[in-house]
Amino acid sequence: MTDTLASTPLRRILVLGGTGFVGRAFAAAWRQGDGAATLVVPSRRPARAKALSLLPGVERVGADVNDPATLRALLTGCDAVVNLVAVLHGDAARFEQVHVELPRRLLAACAETGVRRVVHVSALGIEDDPSRPAPSLYLASKTRGERLLSEAGAASLIDLTVLRPSVIFGTGDRFLNLFAALQALMPVVALAGATARFQPVWVDDVAHALATCLREPGRSVGQVFEATGPEVLTLAQLVRRAGRWSGHRRPIVALPDWAGRLQAAALGLLPGEPLMSADNLASMKVPNVASGRHPGLEALGRRPSRMVDVMAPHLSRGPQVLDQLRRLAGR
Incomplete structure (x- = not known):
């Protein structure tokens, strides 16, 4: 076939x-x-x-x-x-x-x-x-x-x-750009799911x-x-990278599970798409990393790129961070 x-x-x-x-x-x-x-x-x-x-x-x-x-x-x-x-x-x-x-x-x-x-x-x-x-x-x-x-x-x-x-x-994502924008806006990041693992x-x-x-x-x-990419990182590590590369690094306060659920519930009451929901937190209880049970991108002839090579120069330029700030402000 x-x-x-x-x-x-x-x-x-x-x-x-x-x-x-x-x-x-x-x-x-x-x-x-x-x-x-x-x-x-x-x-x-x-x-x-x-x-x-x-x-x-x-x-x-x-x-x-x-x-x-x-x-x-x-x-x-x-x-x-x-x-x-x-x-x-x-x-x-x-x-x-x-x-x-x-x-x-x-x-x-x-x-x-x-x-x-x-x-x-x-x-x-x-x-x-x-x-x-x-x-x-x-x-x-x-x-x-x-x-x-x-x-x-x-x-x-x-x-x-x-x-x-x-x-x-990547350029225009609603992940690292969002965390960079939040750190440009706030003096401290209160972070639910800080230990969740991603690749x-x-x-x-x-x-x-x-x-x-x-x-x-x-x-x-x-x-x-x-x-998947070549690195396994916690959410807290990813937020720190976004802040450092964008020039807006802020202290991160890792919230305990109960506080994270309260934060997600409060965010869910705000208009528009929430930054974090209770269902997102539940999803993050499963490590978002390769299981090894299936082939990776290399099997398709693609060597995964390092995040620092893509996002550090992008976030340092700043326009996407400003765009995210405008979205957060509803403009």
Whole structure:
């Protein structure tokens, strides 16, 4: 089956979530290679895809992918689909809609349109053992969504590749840039989940891995890849790096678990997307690091980049920190 895939040229690729942080990087990575296929990027708010307008071969479409008929129409004529859609915050219904129901609708649309090639971005912390419950709504819903696709792949209904990244950093991220902005704003950082462990990965490394999965199905179909960087760091260490590199290093006060839960509850009452939620804290109880049960980016020919090489020069320039401060202020 992979021999047939390898000999089939990709002409059109549907990219769900293509207007987001990873999606924009993937579109750029695809164009840097020899990818001649058109990338179809739907969004309910086409203005969000404005950054993609400068890239050749990107077709922006105003569409709601949660509508089954619309999703089926988008897939018609495509040779592959990349699913990048995910949310970090919300209630149980929201997580279920995005992480479980969308993959379910995607499977149905693939069956109706004959699209077999699916590349799905999941998350580290997914439990391969279905008997072990996930500690958070986020991880539980990501597990169920990935499992739906994996079962379809095992049944040869689709040709599936799964990437499980750790937290993703890069220019324009809402992770290190946010912590840099907070330290520019506050004299002290009261930090919940300070000892949580991560293995951050550069967005360009993830993007190029996705492109390789599509170009080289022979070594990616049926595989789960753990997309991680070269370092394991605690949240406190990451916050310190963000402050040091941006020139706004502040003292960090690690909150005990009970205080962290109170902080998350208070942040959840504020308008807009919370900086930290109780569900985020629950997710961080699972180390966000490679398990070693699956191959890493090296298996896709990509050597993960060091965070200092990417983020130190970026944060030292400051514009993204200012942008984050404006967002925090609601401007």
